[in-house]
């Protein structure tokens with residue numbers, strides 16, 4: 200879809216539909232002007248339909264190209280002006296697009312919804328909302344080329360160009376990530392993730408190293424090797440490096456890349472296995488983040504690390520009772536082959552620590568327990584640094600990617616104490632997201648003073664549509680990480 204800025208002149212507008220906004224206390228200036236042009240038909244209809252302008256309410260009226268050149272006018276509710284934030288703009292964009300689809304409009308114009316309150320950030324949020332809510336995964340459908348919307352033009356000043364372009368980069372990188380997550384396990388293997396990583400790296404001039412079996416063995420990346428040994432598709436470790444000329448901070452981001460999680464020998468049930476193509480969401484977020492970094496070129500050195508494997512049962516698979524020794528010398532006894540994410544992340548955290556980052560962040564669809572704790576829509580945050588935790592929480596309020604901090608409760612450390620090894624890979628049923636976080640912490644070098652673990656098991660993949668997201672992958676927490684990088688750049 201084409202997304203661009205146009206002049207703020209309603210008399211010149213063409214196209215299939217124009218979207219204008221209304222707050223609960225009254226129309227925006229643009230909506231008022233449109234209403235006037237239409238001989239007050241818009242406000243009359245709003246009154247007749249008892250339109251209250253609650254956030255995301257919409258009504259529409261055809262103009263038949265008589266009073267305006269544009270064919271239809273959509274009025275979207277923005278709620279209370281004092282409550283309008285970036286996410287409200289994304290939601291309003293999304294509900295407007297639903298109406299747009301209903302009336303089969305293809306070329307649409309948007310008033311810069313929320314610009315009066317949020318300034319240029321409103322235009323950024325609107326661009327994100329348009330791109331995120333028009334996303335569909337249609338690759339395997341007969342009519343895959345079918346697109347609803349051809350172009351979207353936002354009526355705003357040239358001075359908002361930069362924020363529009365940021366919104367575009369964020370929206371497009373998110374949809375890029377969603378496209379990979381939504382691909383099934385028979386299409387995306389560890390090797391395929393490596394191929395995509397190389398492709399991005401070539402395009403943006405990143406360094407890219409892919410470790411195969413030989414290199415994994417040489418580097419004692421025994422977690423990745425163990426988890427991957429039951430699959431015909433061999434495991435990999437991917438390192439993408441972005442090094443700008445001016446470096447303010449060094450950041451390591453890590454994403455869990457289980458291309459399919461059957462549970463291994465501790466096999467999952469039919470119900471819980473169904474969506475496990477999503478277990479590579481963290482890895483795909485890394486790929487999308489690196490793509491956006493390539494576009495934005497911030498003054499932050501960014502290393503994207505992806506440990507990737509397919510967790511399968513079979514004659515070669517790793518087993519309960521196996522003991523794995525990691526490169527940092529710690530031994531882990533396997534109590535469940537389904538707690539595999541932490542094993543591949545352990546290798547990546549050891550490797551990432553050696554890069555001496557100022558900040559290290561891992562993202563993983565790690566535990567069902569986190570979904571039990573926080574529900575489907577919120578990421579669990581575990582962090583050894585209160586400042587980093589505060590910064591991530593603050594950014595996430597703006598991006599609408601909800602995060603809630605959970606404690607790394609040292610009192611639960613006993614739960615993962617091993618009997619034949621230093622540690623075991625699961626605790627009890629209680630506090631399962633926390634014991635997973637405590638496990639990861641064992642592999643973060645003491646020199647890394649700022650480390651955050653994001654458990655995205657809930658929000659990375661939706662079984663039904665929510666907010667501006669269709670069912671399936673959401674790309675969470677990509678936008679939060681990029682906005683965070685920009686905030687330290």
Ligand code: BES
Pocket residue numbers: 460477478535537538539540564565566567568570625626631656657
């Ligand atoms: N990939 C799953 C976690 C998951 C659950 C992701 C739901 C997305 C949605 C992870 O590897 C897993 O199986 N975790 C186990 C851990 C348990 C064995 C301690 C779980 O959560 O049941």
Ligand code: ZN
Pocket residue numbers: 460462536537538539540
């Ligand atoms: Zn698992």
Ligand code: ZN
Pocket residue numbers: 457460478537539540564565
């Ligand atoms: Zn998993």
